[in-house]
Amino acid sequence: MMNKKSCDEVYKIQKKEKIKLGIIQASILIILFALWEVLAHFEILDQFLFSRPSAIFKLFKEYLLNNELFPHIFISVYETVLGIVIGTVGGVLIASILWWSEKLAKILDPFFIVLNALPKTALAPIMIIWAGTGISGIVVVAISILLLVTIISTYNHFTNIEEEKVKMMKSFKATKFQIFTKYVLPSNIGNLLNVIKINIGMAWVGVIVGEFLVSQKGIGHLLMYGGQIFRFDMVMMWVIVLALCALIMYGIVNLIEKFVIKGRIKEK
Amino acid sequence: MKILKKLFIMLLIVKFLFILTGCKKDRYSIVLSEVTHSVFYAPQYVALAKGYFEEEGLKITLINSNGADKVMSALLSKKADIGLMGPEASIYVYNQGRKNYVINFIQLTQRDGSFLVGREKIENFTFDMLKGKSILGGRKGGVPVMTLQYVLRQKGLDAVLDDPTKEVNIRTDVQYGVLAGAFVSGEGDFVTLFEPGATNLEKEGKGYVLASIGAESGNIPYTAYSATKSYIEKNPDIIQKFTNAIYKGQKWVQEHSAREIAELIHPYFKETPIEDLTIVMQRYKDIDAWCPTPFFAKEGLERLMDIMEQAGELTKRAPFEKIVDNSFANKAMQN
Amino acid sequence: MSKVLEFKNVSMHFCDQKGEFEVLKDISFSVDEGEIVAILGPSGSGKTTILNLIAGLITPTDGEIITYGSIGYMFQRDHLFEWKNIYDNVLLGLVLQKNVNKETIAEVERMLKIYGLWDFRNHYPSQLSGGMRQRVALIRTLAITPKILLLDEPFASLDYQTKIIVIEDVYKIIKQEKKSTILVTHDIAEAISIADRIIVLTKRPAQIKSIHPIKLSTSHEQSPLKNRKAVEFKDYFDVIWRELNDEQKELR
Numbered sequence: 001m002m003n004k005k006s007c008d009e010v011y012k013i014q015k016k017e018k019i020k021l022g023i024i025q026a027s028i029l030i031i032l033f034a035l036w037e038v039l040a041h042f043e044i045l046d047q048f049l050f051s052r053p054s055a056i057f058k059l060f061k062e063y064l065l066n067n068e069l070f071p072h073i074f075i076s077v078y079e080t081v082l083g084i085v086i087g088t089v090g091g092v093l094i095a096s097i098l099w100w101s102e103k104l105a106k107i108l109d110p111f112f113i114v115l116n117a118l119p120k121t122a123l124a125p126i127m128i129i130w131a132g133t134g135i136s137g138i139v140v141v142a143i144s145i146l147l148l149v150t151i152i153s154t155y156n157h158f159t160n161i162e163e164e165k166v167k168m169m170k171s172f173k174a175t176k177f178q179i180f181t182k183y184v185l186p187s188n189i190g191n192l193l194n195v196i197k198i199n200i201g202m203a204w205v206g207v208i209v210g211e212f213l214v215s216q217k218g219i220g221h222l223l224m225y226g227g228q229i230f231r232f233d234m235v236m237m238w239v240i241v242l243a244l245c246a247l248i249m250y251g252i253v254n255l256i257e258k259f260v261i262k263g264r265i266k267e268k
Numbered sequence: 269m270k271i272l273k274k275l276f277i278m279l280l281i282v283k284f285l286f287i288l289t290g291c292k293k294d295r296y297s298i299v300l301s302e303v304t305h306s307v308f309y310a311p312q313y314v315a316l317a318k319g320y321f322e323e324e325g326l327k328i329t330l331i332n333s334n335g336a337d338k339v340m341s342a343l344l345s346k347k348a349d350i351g352l353m354g355p356e357a358s359i360y361v362y363n364q365g366r367k368n369y370v371i372n373f374i375q376l377t378q379r380d381g382s383f384l385v386g387r388e389k390i391e392n393f394t395f396d397m398l399k400g401k402s403i404l405g406g407r408k409g410g411v412p413v414m415t416l417q418y419v420l421r422q423k424g425l426d427a428v429l430d431d432p433t434k435e436v437n438i439r440t441d442v443q444y445g446v447l448a449g450a451f452v453s454g455e456g457d458f459v460t461l462f463e464p465g466a467t468n469l470e471k472e473g474k475g476y477v478l479a480s481i482g483a484e485s486g487n488i489p490y491t492a493y494s495a496t497k498s499y500i501e502k503n504p505d506i507i508q509k510f511t512n513a514i515y516k517g518q519k520w521v522q523e524h525s526a527r528e529i530a531e532l533i534h535p536y537f538k539e540t541p542i543e544d545l546t547i548v549m550q551r552y553k554d555i556d557a558w559c560p561t562p563f564f565a566k567e568g569l570e571r572l573m574d575i576m577e578q579a580g581e582l583t584k585r586a587p588f589e590k591i592v593d594n595s596f597a598n599k600a601m602q603n
Numbered sequence: 604m605s606k607v608l609e610f611k612n613v614s615m616h617f618c619d620q621k622g623e624f625e626v627l628k629d630i631s632f633s634v635d636e637g638e639i640v641a642i643l644g645p646s647g648s649g650k651t652t653i654l655n656l657i658a659g660l661i662t663p664t665d666g667e668i669i670t671y672g673s674i675g676y677m678f679q680r681d682h683l684f685e686w687k688n689i690y691d692n693v694l695l696g697l698v699l700q701k702n703v704n705k706e707t708i709a710e711v712e713r714m715l716k717i718y719g720l721w722d723f724r725n726h727y728p729s730q731l732s733g734g735m736r737q738r739v740a741l742i743r744t745l746a747i748t749p750k751i752l753l754l755d756e757p758f759a760s761l762d763y764q765t766k767i768i769v770i771e772d773v774y775k776i777i778k779q780e781k782k783s784t785i786l787v788t789h790d791i792a793e794a795i796s797i798a799d800r801i802i803v804l805t806k807r808p809a810q811i812k813s814i815h816p817i818k819l820s821t822s823h824e825q826s827p828l829k830n831r832k833a834v835e836f837k838d839y840f841d842v843i844w845r846e847l848n849d850e851q852k853e854l855r
Contacts, residue, residue, distance in 0.1 A: 048366045049344055129449035133442055164678060171658050171676035172747065174699040182699070186686055214450070216430055216441040224443070227337040228409035229581055230360035 051233035059237050069241075076207055076218040077245055079135055083142030083203040088196055090143070091150025098151070099158040099184065100176065116148045121209045133214040142206030146199045153198075157191040158184050193257045200249050204242065219245075297327045298506065301339045301348035305332045307463055307540070307548055308381040309352065309491065311558055313533040315517030323516075324509035343370060343496055349503075350510060352376065354411050355492045355569065356576060359586045371500055373507055373593045374493040374514050374562035379482030379555050380415045381490060382406075382460040385451070385475040393478040395423040398436050404447055404456035405429075408440035411490065411572075412481075414579040416460055419484045421578070451475065463548040464540045471544065483555040488575065489568045500593065511596040512603070515562050522560050526550040562597035606671065607751050607783040608634040608657060613666035615652055616808075625808035626652050630666070632802060632811060634751075639777065639784040641794035643843065644804030645850045650787040654753045657785065672750025675782075679756045681740035683728040689739055690715075690724040696747045707746065714742045718772065734765040741773060745780060752777065752784040758793065770797060770827050778825055791847070795819075795839050796827035803843060806850045813846060815839065 033053045039045040040052035047055075063069045098105040120141070127144055128137035161184055169179050211220025219242050226234035302309065315321060321328050331348065333339045336357045342348035344361075351370075358370040390397065398420065405413040408429060417438055420427035426435035442450045444462075451459040452474045460481060461469065469475035482490075493514070500507055521529055526549035530542050537545060552558065566588045576582035615627040626649040634640050642650050655661045658674050675696075683692045693711050697703045715721045718738055728736055737757060744752065757773075758766045774797050777784050788794050794801050795817060803812045819833040830836065 046344060048361065048364055049341060125446045125449060128446055129453050132453070133446075133450050133455050162682070164680065165682045167660065168676065168678060168682045169695075169699060170660055171674065171753075172696040172699040178699055182695075183684070186684070189686075213443045213446050214441050224407065225409050227335070228407055230337060230340065230357060230364065 049232055051236040055233045056237045056240065059233055060241075063237075072217050072219055072222055073241065073245065075135075076211065076220065076242075077249075079138050079207045079210070079218065080142065080200075080203045080245075080249070082135075082139045083146065083206060084196065084199050086139070087143040087146040087203065088150055088192075088199055091147050091195075092154050092192065094151050095154035095158055096180065096185075098155050099180065105155070112148060112152060116152065120144045121205070124206075124209050125213060128210065128214055137214055138207055138210030138218075141210035142203045145206040146202040149202065150195055150199060153195055154188075154192065157188045161187065189260060190257070193253060193260070197250060197253050200246060200253065204246050208242070295503070295506065296325055296509075297329065298350060298510070299329045299331060299342075299348045301331050301333045301342045301351045301353075303336050303339050303351075303353040303491070304334060305536075306381075307533070307537055307545065308377060308552070308557070310529055310533055310549065310552070311376060311514060311517040311521045312352070313517075313536045314520050314529065315513050317532050317535070318517070318520065320513040320516040321510075324513045326506070326509050326513065340370065343494070343499075344368075349499060349506075350493055350495050352491060352493050355489050355494070355564075355591070356411050356572060358494055358591045359573065359576070359582070362586045362591050363582075363584050368496050368498050369591065370494045370496055371591055371593050372489075372492040372494040372564055373500070373596050374511055375489045375491075375559045375564040375568070376493065376514070376518075376562075377489075377491040377557055378487045378559050378568065379480075379490060379552075379557040380412065380419075380485045380488065381552070381557060382412050382416070382462050382481050383466040383477045383551070384458055384479040384481060385461050385466050385469055386458045386478050387475060389476040390478055395420065395425060395479070395484075398425060398458065400435065401457040402432065402437040402439055404442050404451055404459040405438040405440055406447065406460065407443050409581055410444075411575075412444075412460060412462075413438060413440055414575050414581065415485050415488065416481055418575040418578055419481055422484070463551065464537075464544055467544050467548055467551075477551075480551070480555045482557055486571060487565065487568045488572050489564060492564060493562075504596075508596050508599060511562050511600045515597075515600040518558065518560060518562065521558055526553055561601055563594055563601070564592045564597065566592075605636050606633050607636050607638075608671070608785070609667075609669040610653075611667040611669070613656065613663045613668060614808075615649065615656065615661075616664050627656075627663075628808040628810050630809070630811060632814065634783055634785060636783055637781050638799045639774075639786060639797055641786045641788060641798035641801045642804065643788065643791060643794055643801060643847060644809060645806045645847060646789065648804045648807055648809040648850075650804065650809075651755055654755050654785065654787055657751070657753055670751060672783075673747065674751050674753060675744040675747060675749030676753045677740055677744045677755065677757050679759050681728070681733075681736040683736055683739060683743075685728050688725050688727055689720060689731070692728065692739060693743045693746055696743050700747060702747065710748070711742065711746045714745060718742065718776065732765070733761050734769045737761065737769055738772065741776065745776070745782070750783060752782045754784060754786040754788075756788050757786075759788070759790075766793075767828060774827050775825065791840055791843050792831060792836075793827075795836060795843070796830040801839075801843065803846050804850075812850065815843065 036045070036050075037053045040047045040050065060069075098108070123144070124141045127140050131137040131140035165183060166179055169183060174182070207218070208220040208223065211218045212224050215221040219238050222238050223235055223242075226232065226238065302312075316328065316330075331342075333342055333348075336353040339348070339351040339353040340357045340361060343351045344366075355372050358372055362369045384403075386393075403416065405416050407413065413429070417427050417429065420436055420438075427438055428434040428436070429438050429440050431437055439456055442455065447459055448461060448465050448469060450456070452469070458478075459475070466475070466477050470477055493510070495507065524532075527546045529549045530545035534540075534542050534545060540548075569588050569592060573582060573585050577585070610630050610632050613627060613630045614625070616623050616625040618624075630653070632640075642653060644650050652661070654676065656663055656668055657670060658676050659670075683689075684695070687695075693715065694703060694708075697707050697711070712721070715724055720735065720739060720742070723731060723735070728739070731739070740757075758770055761769060770793065786794065786798065798817055801815045801817060803815070804810070805812045817839060819830050819835050821829045821833040824830075
């Protein structure tokens with residue numbers, strides 16, 4: 001009886017801590033925005049260049065009412081998700097092939113390192129000309145930014161498995177394919193989810209850069225357009241919308257992670 | 269202990285050097301931000317090449333900001349002293365109600381600098397050949413697209429942005445840097461390009477220059493020099509010296525041939541062979557692209573605002589007297 | 604008694620940067636059905652290499668190895684998959700060998716029940732103690748009904764109390780299921796308490812220094828714990844300890 005009670009207490013305390021954390025984070029955000037508003041009001045921050053939360057909020061309401069918000073958000077999110085999915089799946093596939101053939105991995109290693117060092121955003125115009133203007137070009141730019149990093153980090157995870165576990169499986173006469181599908185891949189699910197989290201940010205960079213260059217709709221398009229007509233309040237608003245989109249996507253992956261890891265407890 | 273002492277002395281020396289180089293910023297060292305590095309601004313490069321700025325006692329640091337919004341930001345955040353860009357930027361800024369707005373004091377170009385390029389050579393090109401076609405115009409909200417639309421409408425064509433069902437479809441999905449590449453890879457029936465891009469395409473046989481948008485648009489202030497109101501109030505002598513130097517450059521351009529201009533400014537545009545540069549200079553001379561004097565005419569600004577209104581980008585017109593100051597131009601011309 | 608394993612003049616050397624280094628030199632021995640043979644030797648003497656050779660994971664540079672029957676290999680760490688529950692973990696070997704059917708499943712469930720793990724079959728490895736995890740690993744190994752069991756210091760990572768209990772259980776299981784076992788360990792007392800024969804190796808390149816058949820007066824009780832208290836225990840311990848000490852001394 002005593003033990004059960006104290007466990008409940010511990011649980012309650014943990015929950016309280018979590019709520020406290022959330023309150024602190026929310027407060028920081030509110031204070032920052034309030035500070036922004038005040039500094040802009042007293043012209044310490046140049047309102048023209050940085051805008052202010054009240055102006056941004058007003059603009060946001062306008063867009064919401066005119067139903068001009070979601071078509072742009074939708075297309076950018078669509079492009080980003082496409083980039084993440086194709087880039088991650090392709091990257092994991094390639095990393096798997098490299099794991100399978102050590103020879104191939106050794107041959108391609110220096111090429112990957114060089115390719116990774118290239119600034120992909122600078123090469124974006126070339127990629128778009130090759131892949132075509134429109135969504136295909138934009139998605140290609142997004143993939144280019146996240147593909148190589150995905151391959152390299154996934155490959156590292158695949159090769160950092162425990163050799164003894166492989167030995168154990170070989171003692172059961174396991175084939176290479178079985179070792180991959182039953183050990184290498186399942187043991188790295190957590191790592192792959194982390195890779196996806198990182199890819200979210202990179203995909204957004206690629207999509208925005210791509211939309212800067214070629215687009216009719218989308219968040220990047222509006223960021224560029226706002227700059228062209230000197231509506232920095234518009235630019236700021238879409239930056240905030242962009243941040244929210246990325247945050248939500250991150251949160252979804254976190255949920256998936258909790259669901260998958262549920263019951264699985266990390267190796268000590 | 270000895271090592272510590274040495275380190276301390278070194279730190280002092282480094283700090284001293286920093287202060288030295290920091291203090292070195294004297295008034296006559298000007299940061300000039302240009303919207304892009306272009307042969308279109310030949311008179312400025314003539315002034316640089318001929319040392320007209322030094323004659324006036326000015327030292328110019330030129331930075332390429334790649335976009336009018338970035339030039340404007342540089343001016344407003346005091347990273348640049350004088351900016352070279354389209355005056356539409358100063359209209360937008362004034363309309364946003366900013367107290368320390370931006371004032372234009374020299375007009376550099378008086379024509380749209382872009383050329384209509386097509387895939388086939390067309391003898392006796394007329395604008396109604398554009399019916400039912402698409403043109404890659406550049407980015408929405410930019411003056412080149414607005415001017416293109418204005419010119420086509422003047423010619424009686426129903427030119428609309430991003431609508432393939434209308435008579436002429438002006439596509440705004442492709443940005444300036446990628447225009448040529450996109451066109452070559454098959455996008456659009458026509459494209460408007462600045463120089464030397466248009467001539468480059470012709471050289472490679474990938475396109476043909478069919479018309480000059482500038483020739484059709486009439487006098488519009490396409491590029492001008494500007495600075496913030498406070499900067500001008502605090503440094504009228506610098507603005508005057510600057511204007512004098514540019515005026516000298518403008519005069520030189522008027523008095524010399526395309527070839528001579530090309531040879532003079534070639535060092536600033538090494539990627540373009542002198543022959544091509546000469547062709548481009550000639551094109552600009554033919555359409556009278558460069559202002560002979562720094563004087564910024566009112567009717568030009570009004571026409572620019574007509575164009576912006578017609579494109580739906582201007583809700584309020586800005587007063588000429590506020591955003592243009594011709595006093596420096598006038599004084600330069602008197603001498 | 605039929606043989607289940609024969610080592611005939613087996614030598615093993617590896618190549619590294621410095622050149623060739625010999626691990627095993629001319630090793631010959633055999634193991635009979637149902638025997639538990641312990642291999643003791645100074646560290647680095649190639650004990651694990653012998654097990655890897657038996658399991659077929661590496662091939663000898665010289666000599667011949669003959670095994671009569673399938674091999675089950677158990678390691679110092681249990682290597683259970685953390686993301687699978689106990690039930691799925693014990694089936695792993697059978698799954699890899701594509702041998703999951705009514706009979707094999709029934710056998711696995713029988714072992715789970717007998718050895719007290721049936722109630723934990725839906726738990727995850729991290730919820731079990733070290734001793735229980737090793738027992739799960741043992742069942743996983745036994746599930747494929749190997750003829751020969753290879754144990755590579757499987758009790759080394761357990762604390763003393765747990766070790767005694769687990770050894771007790773494992774011994775019973777091995778004798779019950781009539782498995783021929785080769786155990787590699789550095790713990791002399793452990794070896795004497797369970798082995799029928801102890802092979803002592805020299806330092807590297809390892810040769811067989813001596814082979815001691817273990818006859819204890821407590822053998823019939825089938826309890827390693829009781830074996831430790833046997834009268835003869837101390838003598839065996841002294842002899843073997845001295846032999847190992849000689850080899851270790853030369854290492855220093």
